[in-house]
Amino acid sequence: MDRPVCILGLGLIGGSLLRAVVSTGRIAWGYNRSFGSVEAARSDGYDAENDLEAVLRRAAVADALVVIAVPMTAVDSVLDAVARYAPNCALTDVVSVKAEMAGAVAAHGLSARYIGGHPMAGTSASGWIATDEDLFRNAVWVVSVDDGVDPDVWTTVARLALSVGSVVVPAASDEHDRAVARVSHLPHLLAETLAAVGAAGGDLALRLAAGSFRDGTRVAGTSPTLVNAMCEANAAGLTAALDDAIERLVQAREALSNDSSTAELVDAGHTARRRYDDQLQWWEITDVTIGVGDWVTALRDAGRRGGVLQSL
């Protein structure tokens, strides 16, 4: 019997996870600070409270897996409570940056039982109203493999992801952050840039905008609060990704101006997009046993090459 799950934060990700875990027949309950979401969850038949201390005391008694599902800006106060009321529980999170999160966990003395996580799922919607028990089905869920991690907690967290239909990608926290800066945070800043440059062309430019502009600016429709929180929490990784993008654009600008050619950037981009299309199918990591030998290095290497775990 899997241990119960205690989810702190019932927004889109946390709330969907509560639905998904309960749908597998497992015991789970949630906490949310605002009572509105708690009442909405309850009226849908879920076990929810807005008393953080009580929720965590219950987790400690039941030896539950505690999942932090609040925005990065609210993590410290939640960790204060975890350290006080449930310091020995296995602990994970679904926050979109991993190095800063691991640092916060370490600052609260909770690293020994902690494994970071990041389900690559979500929409621009938010709150309990948007929750979906199928949100994690066929999604990619990163589970951190940093030096010295506890193999039992790692297995517990990876199984949570697998149990709700995701595949697990193992990655070191800092490598995760650098990767998502390129494929998840940079896309937002480029979309914002395209929207702003288009609008600076006035009503004529916006009138002439068609499919390439519409697709390229879609995520600029996301709430600025969410985008800023996501980007600012990964400042180091995103700065490096921005530098790479700026360098390529400056080179393209020079090539266009000096040689009337965009071929170098366009060829590189087209090749890259084809590589992305070609590897949409994942490959399974089958040669690593959790806790045996140098499993940490082996898992990180496999994740770096695009491998996933589909079962444990």
Added chain:
Amino acid sequence: MDRPVCILGLGLIGGSLLRAVVSTGRIAWGYNRSFGSVEAARSDGYDAENDLEAVLRRAAVADALVVIAVPMTAVDSVLDAVARYAPNCALTDVVSVKAEMAGAVAAHGLSARYIGGHPMAGTSASGWIATDEDLFRNAVWVVSVDDGVDPDVWTTVARLALSVGSVVVPAASDEHDRAVARVSHLPHLLAETLAAVGAAGGDLALRLAAGSFRDGTRVAGTSPTLVNAMCEANAAGLTAALDDAIERLVQAREALSNDSSTAELVDAGHTARRRYDDQLQWWEITDVTIGVGDWVTALRDAGRRGGVLQSL
């Protein structure tokens, strides 16, 4: 009775225009250099030839409207033939840059009867096989209004666009080029950049890429030959748009690095995208009569403010 239409080039745009014009009951015929497309058009019941001289002599006899629908790189040789065999026909084009096209027309002594055009329609598909008689329905079709244009030819060209279901946006050639650089050419270079930066993050980054990356790189799947031809023909406008984009990204990079904030760019982008959504509905220009008073300036002003003509 509208004059017949002679279309030079039967690719996606020219071929679709032949289908669309014939479907309105008007006489039209086409030329294509490769005989494969001519045969394909004929087997679909259309009047097509690969003898450019014969096609243009027929246009001269019938006083047809001649439409240039070949890539910018093939425009000069087509204009040579127009100047020789049909110099007095009304002339337009569907090429995606307008200033360079107008310059080529002027170099062939054909400006007096020429009005540039650019239907903002098309897909990443190409060739007769991709043609569609409804391609221009509800599309925006730019018709150039430069100083000294002939009001009768202007009306002829605008009516062609209206007859196939498009709305007409009047714009000066250079203003058109600057606008499409921002909303139609820059989106391609940003998509290529995002794809390349993502792939530079390796298989892990591509494994973690989700909706924002997929949407943001979609047009990087377009054939590099088409993208380069489009971008390189609008070098001046695109260089300015790139400079604007690079400046915004450099400022965002500094703000992120110095103040841990992405708010300025994100707020500007979000506001811009909302402005784009808000003006998807067009407004109709009703206070300008073609050929009367300073109609050229009045049309340009209205087009600059996002107005369209829905009838003439």
